Amino acid sequence: MLRQERLSRLRESLSRISVEEARRKQKAGVKLIDIRDAEETAKGSPVGAVRISRSFLELQIENVAPDADTELMVLCASDTRALFAADDLNRLGYSSVHWVDGGFQAWEAAGLPVEKHRQLSPAEKERYARHLSIPEVGAEGQALLLSKKVALVGAGGLGSPLAFYLAAAGIGTLGLIDSDRLERSNLQRQILHTDDRIGELKVSSAAKSLQAFNPDVALNLHEIRLNENNALEILADYDLVIDGSDNLATRYVVSDASTLLSIPMIYGAIFRFEGHVSAFWPNGPSGGPCYRCLFPEKLPASLTPSCSEVGVLGVLPGVIGTIMATEAIKILLGIGDPLIGRLLTYNALDCSFHDLEVPANPHCEQCQSNRDLPRMRAGL
Amino acid sequence: MQQLTVIVPPSIRPYVGGQSRITVEAQTVREALGAMSAKSAQLKEHLFDSKGEINRFVRIFVNGRPVPLGSRGDEAVENGAEIAVVLALAGG
Incomplete structure (x- = not known):
């Protein structure tokens, strides 16, 4: 089958990474991209992952990774979509892309931290539509504001x-x-x-x-x-x-x-x-x-x-x-x-x-004190 | 003598003829504040304490950079510099 042949080639040629390694790299600042659809990520996503649906990946990835040499890790439910997506990101010009072996299923099975995101209702999507169109806000940012x-x-x-x-x-x-x-x-x-x-x-x-x-x-x-x-x-x-x-x-x-x-x-x-x-x-x-x-x-x-x-x-x-x-x-x-x-x-x-x-005043007794917690003072 | 521009906060503007910006001849922040308050003992009292130190409720910025708290303002300032005097505003 064409799909299987292509996937086999991609498995061999692309950089594979385990969920544990992905978590270590994520803690060191490497971006983990969860490319599953909103319905899937609503049930949980790796904590701190950037959620960009596969359908919008090429359109939105530069908002989070403006430089082609940014290291990226791609995760889906298991690994199929992540392989295709990692290949596409390579073609787009990103030079350091890894696919996460086992995807979110392996992430959960390994007991790695997961977070759930509030989903916007249809009425909220309509009300905040002009925010959702801004990459810096988007559905994730709007859900954050709502919380x-x-x-x-x-x-x-x-x-x-x-x-x-x-x-x-x-x-x-x-x-x-x-x-x-x-x-x-x-x-x-x-x-x-x-x-x-x-x-x-x-x-x-x-x-x-x-x-x-x-x-x-x-x-x-x-x-x-x-x-x-x-x-x-x-x-x-x-x-x-x-x-x-x-x-x-x-x-x-x-x-x-x-x-x-x-x-x-x-x-x-x-x-x-x-x-x-x-x-x-x-x-x-x-x-x-x-x-x-x-x-x-x-x-x-x-x-x-x-x-x-x-x-x-x-x-x-x-x-x-x-x-x-x-x-x-x-x-x-x-x-x-x-x-x-x-x-x-x-x-x-x-x-x-x-x-x-306006720099911090190194002698400020309220915010720069090394002593125990400063107290509330009268408003003077 | 070099010229400096002082941006005057609204609450002390009555002491300088109501102007929001004045030009003074001075080499340092201290001289600029002195020139600004030369004609008003009351303004001088607002700017300096009894020991001649700049009052801690008066904040000074030279070209947007702060003069540190506790400074006497003796540092030389370049010709044409903009000295912003900032006092707290209460209204809301």
Whole structure:
């Protein structure tokens, strides 16, 4: 038979690798490609494997292996499809391709680690179709976003675009933390709320808007002001926290809590026509500063007027909040170059951005301490 | 004398005539901050502590690179450099 003859030739000519060896190489950073169909991988896939269906392999492989000399390992259910696929990758120009002998069946039989991935429902595939078309997100990234929990401190100016865009992106759970009630003067910029809800709690008003916008997003409403006594308990359940608060004390509390919980923090702040954005994750994979490394000492009250005192251009939190939402999504997906170790400043009047380098402060007592875990401090 | 541009944060702009960028003649960051606050004792108090050290809530960046915390700002700065003075913003 033609198929058998070809397979025999491929078995002899292509580089064979056992599942144990594949796992060792994978730990050393070599990419393992699971080429089975989505229905098969839904039941389990080698942990950390890149899942690209055989049908899309040649079309999508360069997204994960842009260089032809990247070492690749190909796995299917047993070995037939992996042999054909490895041959095709060689023809495409990849010089170091191995087929995994025995495939996923052997992987499972050897007791090697397996992970299950959430599958998107037909309605989710339709809603997030424009994400699914982006290689950097795709079905896998979207499923990841749907599994994530993000806490949002403040449901006001920054919180409005943040909440809308995170809900739109399909973040699985949004925690809204705010104790304020809606005032008429908020509506010049806080687009999450509506005129008929003046006097309502902002978290309640936000929940109505977000449920109408994307009913699939689960909402946790925390009608409370975050402080050093409650922050750890409230934020412990989340994968990432976003600081859209309106005062410096809360910003220090969010930073300390996120450092202690080892979760990333997205930071943004505004003043009239200007804004800041950064991301802090000192104990994340790339290290970097915390908010206290940037501002180790609290600004005196005389230099810290609030939006209610000095005013703010209504659209400004839209600009800053959408950059913050973008950074949050990038970090959750592990894509791009996030604003970790960088402070982005924006001036709307001359439409200028500055990208400033912010290293960790080696003497920071909060995030660089070698002592036992630092404590939560009052927001000062 | 070489010229430097200082980007002024909004909360201290009232001390420099409301300008967001000013040009000063200076060789170092310290001289630039001194020139900027020459006409305002109040601004000087915001920028420097009683020992003449740069306050730790004032962050300085030269062409996007940070002046380390605790520095007196005596390092020479090249002609035409852009010095960004950054203070925390509270609003959200």
